Amino acid sequence: MTAEAVPASAILLRSGNVRVKKLAETIAIPLGALLASAVLFSIFLLLLGKSPIEFFALVWTGGFGSSFAIQQSLQRAAPLLLTGLAFAIPARIGLTIIGGEGALVLGGFAAAAIAIPLVSNSAPAFLTLPIMAIFAMSAGGIWIGLAGWLRHYRGVNETISSLLLSYIAIAIMNFFVEGMLRDPSSANKPSTMPIGDAYKVGNIPGLDVHWGLAAGILLAVVLYILMSRTTFGFAARMTGGNPRAALAQGLPVGFLIVSCCMIAGACAGLAGFFEVAAIHGQANASLVAGYGFTGILVAFLARHNPLVIIPVAVLFGAIAASGGVIQRRMAMPDATVLVLQGILFVVLLVSETFYGRFKIFQPGRTGDRT
């Protein structure tokens, strides 16, 4: 796949060639980063006197080795998909929003809170669940939207503000769950009133995975189209590239920033809705499970491409799912998987700097890079 292999005269082919090379670059660099991480982690394992081969075999067993393992990976991938999107969309407009965790918690809490009057008045499930989802997405959307608004209109660093807002969101949930909205029967673990099995979101038929996965995939596709194939997406990406130029072009930069943040918050809020409606059945401290933060890693590995987030979320789901098997079979501490994730993250960040550095992926003499 070198430049010499293509006849210089074939102009049509050349533009195709540019695309192929670009694609090859976007696949080869993350793949190389994954391999490099695997090598580094193997060295770490060898230092501990453990077998890397056994480790990666167990990651396979625990993540993909059986239909049960695949379903476990998919279960864990479902929230990561949505929180990955919550980081990726603002990243396209140049913002580093790390408050997905808070939006997820607040979304889950909003869903559980609005469910209380609906469930106690026996509203039908087909009405209750969409209302819960809308409340969850709105709560998350407003929360991250606030970070975007602060960024654009008050000049507040969105990374800091979204992280701090995240703590506030968790505190808000704790305040209500331990006070006004506490179900009296939840004596030792304060929780809101359970929605009950009749109101729970079920599993995708034939799978032991809830509908959150399907919603995440659908949303990833929709957001890919939005960001890559619409004027909104183009304007957003342009703003991300150079906000001043975008402003000079007359683009509604403030609107774009707040919208992208609200979309992000809505994604995380929806993840919270599924945590409540499909898993816990109520809001409590279990919602604070770290999906919001792992989502950041997922988005980074996917280079903020909504479509690529799908397989990456599954990969991270698999790594998480195999964590237990590794602990149990290799007698290694649970932090082992965190070490792998940490190595992955650092190597990926470094690999970002390699784009455009390898001659093999460059278009050659034509200079045609668009």
Place this chain on the structure above:
Amino acid sequence: MTLSTLSRRSLLKAGAAGLAATALPFGFAKAQSPIVLGAVYVGPRDDFGWNQAHATAMAILKTVPGVTVIEEENVPETDAVSQSMESMINLDGANLILATSFGYYSPFVVDLAKKYPDVQFRHAAPLWKEGDPTNAGSYFCYLNQAHYVDGVAAGLSSPTGKLGFVAAKPIPSVLSNINSFLLGAKKTNPAATVQVIFTGEWSMPVREAEATNALIDAGCDVITCHVDGPKVIVETAEARGVKTCGHNASQAPLAPTGFITGAEYKWSTIYSLYADLLAKGEPLPNFIAGGYHNDMLQNSPYGAGATPEAIAAADAAIAGLKASEPIYVGPLKDNAGNVVIEGTMDNYDPVLDGMNYLLEGVVGSLT
């Protein structure tokens, strides 16, 4: 916790010796079928506390022929525990799960017990009740009896009689430990007081250290606690030259000069019983609970901080508890002056499970 009280008590009353014989219809079909036991812990297995107590006792089950033990630590009380347990069942073939943290039970253990009727689940808190899945169950020990022994020893090891208690949350099981510690101390030093500070969380090492220092600054010369991992508290007190009583597991190695004794669970009694039943292929009881009278508690070996008189008194107290001598002998007042216990209470009286007061002699309040 209150819902399960009645069934728990009735089962307890069935008699300590008879517990093992409580034959229940569901269990392992064949004596020879191999047992894969999955143990789940909420924190690290070497936390000098709750998880270590379980992990050490789990070693007994590892010695049973035909039993394979697989363990997973740091599993939070979220959906993660369901996933871990399911993974143990499906990937490792686990057919007995020991879920050792309070918050694992509902909904996670209950839901999985319904989903996997052929797998046995046992959970370390008194939460199982009639109507719950019959392949699930509970096991628990009343640690307040061992805190009472701590108090007896502390009363004779403290020059001032001012004792300090770092507590997590003002819930009945914690309050019972504080009050029992006080009553033990009063037994050997009627003028003893216990000053208590609540940290509000099960594990908050920084605040625990601050509370320890505050109690020492207030003049306390023996510190004990009820938090998940007492390591920081015991180390802080030792560094300040103050004596300590432990909690959950033995912290003796952390305080070579000041350790008196500590309240410890003896999960090994329950786990040995489980091991015996498993070896015979017999079903495990759905509910098992107890204290000193049925060998489910112990006090840590006496440290350098215990005076000879304290050791003698504590040994006598243990003998008394084994003979079911009561701890709560009325009339007892709370620290606001109201009579809260009129007569003498049996050590397992269900009324004590609803404890919501600090007895006279405890300095501190619930709010």
